[in-house]
Structures are given as structure tokens and as C-alpha cells.
Amino acid sequence: MSNIPIVDFSAWNSSDTSARLRVAKELVKASKEVGFVYIVNHALPDALLDEAFDWSRRFFALSQEDKFKAPHPKGWAVHRGYSWPGLEKVSQAMSEENDEERIEKLREVTDYKESYDIGSDENKDQPNQWIPEDLLPEFRVFMTRFYWECFGAASDIMRALAVGIGLDDEEHLVKRHSGHNNQLRLLHYPPIPAGTLESEAMSRMPAHTDWSSMTMLFQDDCGGLEVEDPSQPGTFIPATPVKNAIIMNVGDLLQRWSNDYLRSTNHRVGLPRLSDRFTGASRMTRERYSIPYFLAPDPTTLIECLPACTNRDNPAKYEPITQGDYNRMRASMQY
Numbered sequence: 381m382s383n384i385p386i387v388d389f390s391a392w393n394s395s396d397t398s399a400r401l402r403v404a405k406e407l408v409k410a411s412k413e414v415g416f417v418y419i420v421n422h423a424l425p426d427a428l429l430d431e432a433f434d435w436s437r438r439f440f441a442l443s444q445e446d447k448f449k450a451p452h453p454k455g456w457a458v459h460r461g462y463s464w465p466g467l468e469k470v471s472q473a474m475s476e477e478n479d480e481e482r483i484e485k486l487r488e489v490t491d492y493k494e495s496y497d498i499g500s501d502e503n504k505d506q507p508n509q510w511i512p513e514d515l516l517p518e519f520r521v522f523m524t525r526f527y528w529e530c531f532g533a534a535s536d537i538m539r540a541l542a543v544g545i546g547l548d549d550e551e552h553l554v555k556r557h558s559g560h561n562n563q564l565r566l567l568h569y570p571p572i573p574a575g576t577l578e579s580e581a582m583s584r585m586p587a588h589t590d591w592s593s594m595t596m597l598f599q600d601d602c603g604g605l606e607v608e609d610p611s612q613p614g615t616f617i618p619a620t621p622v623k624n625a626i627i628m629n630v631g632d633l634l635q636r637w638s639n640d641y642l643r644s645t646n647h648r649v650g651l652p653r654l655s656d657r658f659t660g661a662s663r664m665t666r667e668r669y670s671i672p673y674f675l676a677p678d679p680t681t682l683i684e685c686l687p688a689c690t691n692r693d694n695p696a697k698y699e700p701i702t703q704g705d706y707n708r709m710r711a712s713m714q715y
Contacts (some may be wrong), residue, residue, distance in 0.1 A: 449511050559639070638686060
């Protein structure tokens with residue numbers, strides 16, 4: 381394994397108050413010390429996750445022409461639909477004046493991945509870009525159901541975090557997330573020569589933090605996800621795949637809400653560390669699939685320090701900001 385903690389979530393939905401509190405405290409401890417945690421025995425059935433990966437593989441197996449029938453809209457404002465390799469550039473940069481030179485510099489190294497982003501059909505500010513039904517029948521039906529199943533699981537985790545932080549209301553954080561501003565992302569990393577990544581001619585996904593409240597990630601068995609070691613900044617440890625576990629990580633907004641009590645940790649996707657992840661003389665990497673689910677509050681929600689996370693000796697470190705404004709600073713640098 382790695383230095384990333386594992387939390388058994390099975391007791392959270394029990395009637396045992398002390399067991400629920402133990403789960404909450406373990407979750408917050410991991411979120412405070414590492415910012416990442418494996419969650420096992422959660423609410424999402426193995427069969428549902430297996431089906432989600434099956435649909436993802438079927439989507440990315442479509443021809444490029446068919447995938448382009450649901451393209452990511454131009455610009456950064458709408459984050460939906462199919463993004464082809466090179467369209468998106470993940471970074472930690474936030475927008476400011478005279479960004480053109482910074483953007484050009486960031487894009488010197490291409491992120492070699494493709495993705496498909498889905499949200500709530502009721503979010504008119506982020507309209508979904510569905511592929512035609514006849515190309516992949518029942519894809520839309522399943523992904524819509526999966527989106528809301530993930531929101532249910534994420535809401536339970538947010539309740540546990542609220543209890544673990546010490547908030548009086550278990551629903552405090554959930555009330556600020558209607559579910560309509562979340563993002564379900566299907567990710568595919570095509571095979572690429574290992575040398576291309578080692579020479580940094582291309583990347584899979586550079587080090588970054590997530591700009592949501594919280595992320596739930598599901599990954600296949602390929603490997604490649606790495607998390608910055610909080611005890612050794614700049615050093616990354618592998619997030620070894622654990623089948624059907626949720627890898628939960630704290631996002632920037634939850635770090636701001638908690639006044640840095642919870643940690644939004646840098647992470648990246650690079651070369652798998654095991655030799656059996658490569659094939660042939662050119663050491664081609666295996667293709668990799670992952671499915672992150674980003675939980676975000678509604679755009680007008682004000683992110684300001686939680687009452688349990690500040691006192692006279694520990695004043696609020698951040699000015700209040702809406703989700704919409706924070707999202708704008710990050711997204712405008714990415715597309």
C-alpha cells in the first residue's frame with residue numbers, strides 16, 4: 381500500500397453513535413494529515429462501479445468522429461462534453477492580468493489524455509453535451525443514474541466530515557451542495573511510450589489540487605496516480621489501486637472552509653511504477669481509465685470559514701469567495 385490511510389465506512393449508516401463518530405474522526409484525521417483517504421465498504425455497489433467502467437471503455441472506443449458529436453464547448457465557461465488530447469491543460473495557475481504569456485508557457489507540454497464530462501441536466505449554466513442515443517444506447521440513462529448515486533455517497537461522506545470537524549449540524553455542508561453543480565468525469569489515458577513521459581515531452585496529468593469541495597475517484601488497476609507526501613513536500617507517493625475503493629480527497633474549497641484544517645493535497649498522474657505496466661521494446665504504457673466525481677457547492681454559495689475552525693488565536697485566513705468566482709479563476713487557465 382502507501383502512506384494513504386484506509387477508512388472502513390460500513391459503520392457510518394449504523395445506529396451505533398460511537399461507531400459513527402469513530403468513522404467521522406478517522407476520516408477527518410486522514411483529511412487533515414494527508415488530504416487523501418481510501419474509503420472501503422461504502423454505499424456504491426461493486427457491480428455499479430464495474431458497469432461505469434464498462435460504459436467508459438465503450439465511450440472511448442468510439443471513433444474520433446463520433447466522440448466529436450459531443451464536443452467540449454469553446455472556451456472555459458462550460459465544462460461539459462468530450463475533451464480531446466491537448467485541449468485541457470491542468471495546472472495550479474489562477475487567472476490574473478496579462479495571462480496570455482503564462483498560458484502559452486503552460487501549454488508547451490501537452491496533457492495526453494481524453495475525457496468526457498457530465499453534470500445535472502437541470503444545470504442550465506452547464507448544459508450537458510450528450511452523444512446521439514443511437515451511437516451508445518442507454519449510455520445517457522446509466523450515466524445520469526450513476527451521477528446521482530455518486531452524489532448520495534458523497535453526501536454521506538460530507539456528513540461524516542461535518543461530524544468529525546465538530547460542526548453542530550451534520551447537514552451543514554450537505555445543505556450547501558444541491559447536487560446540480562457537480563461534475564462526473566470519464567478519463568482515458570491512451571498508451572504512450574514511457575520515454576515521452578520521462579523526457580517531459582508530454583504529460584499525463586501534472587501536479588495540481590482540485591478546485592471542488594471534495595473529489596471521489598475510482599481507478600482501474602493500471603496505476604500512475606501519485607499524491608504529494610505531506611511530510612516531504614515535492615515527494616510523491618503512489619496511490620496504489622484498490623478495486624472499487626473510493627479514493628477521497630479534499631478540494632480547495634473545503635480547505636478554505638476549514639481554514640486549512642483539512643488539506644487539499646497536490647496529486648498527479650504519471651508513469652506506473654511497476655514494470656508490468658509497460659509492453660514492447662518502446663515500453664508502451666498501458667492505457668488507463670479513471671472516474672473522478674467532483675462535489676461542488678452551487679455557484680452563489682459563499683465559502684467562508686466554518687465556525688468550528690476559527691477562534692481568537694486562529695483567525696480566518698481567507699476572504700469569503702463564492703464558488704462561481706473561485707471556479708472562474710481556475711477554469712479560465714485550463715482551456
